[in-house]
Amino acid sequence: MSNEDVCIVIPAYNEATAISGVVTELREQFRHVLVVDDGSADDTASLARAAGAAVARHPINLGAGAALETGLAWVAARPEFAWVVTFDADGQHLVADAVRMLARARATGVDIVLASRFTGATIDMPSARRVLLKAAVAFTRLTTHLDVTDAHNGLRVINTRALPDLHLSQCGMAHASELTSAISSAGLTYCEVSTTVRYSAYSQAKGQRNLNAVNVLFDLAAARLRFTS
């Protein structure tokens, strides 16, 4: 199997329903998969391990951003990896998209490849979600001056040389904005690849509520005010 220098990082919280399928499918293309179990109450961790993933487990639930940061730290400590692919646990991404993005990353040598569902495709996307995500994109373009078309897609390919510039302090969902801000402030190179997002009944029940956008905006505003930002 090729892709020996790639590690897939999957933040997961109570994903026992989907995690086995997601890991199994990924393992057909990628040897190394890390599932960061964010303090799940179900058997997400053991199912992921049985499907062939390495598992890091938060003893308590911290949030998706914190789980992602833990995954990135795990990869950063292992110099054999040249690329990290972040992937959602609920099965909304296609493995084929990750493969294409990685090919683009290798060909261009950029620091980060972002996925865009808006230049790509969405399957059964609720219209309210479309409006909200479009607003999020406008917000990201305004605040970071990056020419992106999808700000909050969980599928990304990151060159491990960029990891020292990416430190996610946002534990919740504001980490996606934090990541694009880091691209802008650290002057990282990036490109976008059109991908597909599948909105299943499961992923919608598991995913964020639209109202969570209020919390994301609050977290970002608070981070700007605070001395730590």
Add this chain to the structure above:
Amino acid sequence: MIIKVLLIAGTLALGMLLRQRATGTNLAVRRLVGAAVVVLGVIAVAFPSTTVWAAHLVGVQRGTDLLLYVFVMTFLFTTVASYQRIFGLERRITELTRELALRAADDIRR
């Protein structure tokens, strides 16, 4: 009039509090302010007419109104200070949890 200036300045100071680092000096200042509030509270209870006198001093008619203003400002400062403290604790818990997770994590599976 004076009270308006004081209240607006106090509200702006809330923003400064949000940016403050938790240094020993800042902590000492907060504790001294806290102690002063307690002493003034005791005086206000023992000699209720002093609140009217103090109120007139800053252009407020009734002593109870002044007490309300002071109470609201104290509450706001306490809220912001607690928020800062909780945020700091959360960040430390996050780092601790991450460290634990990384130590117990599986290594690369070959």
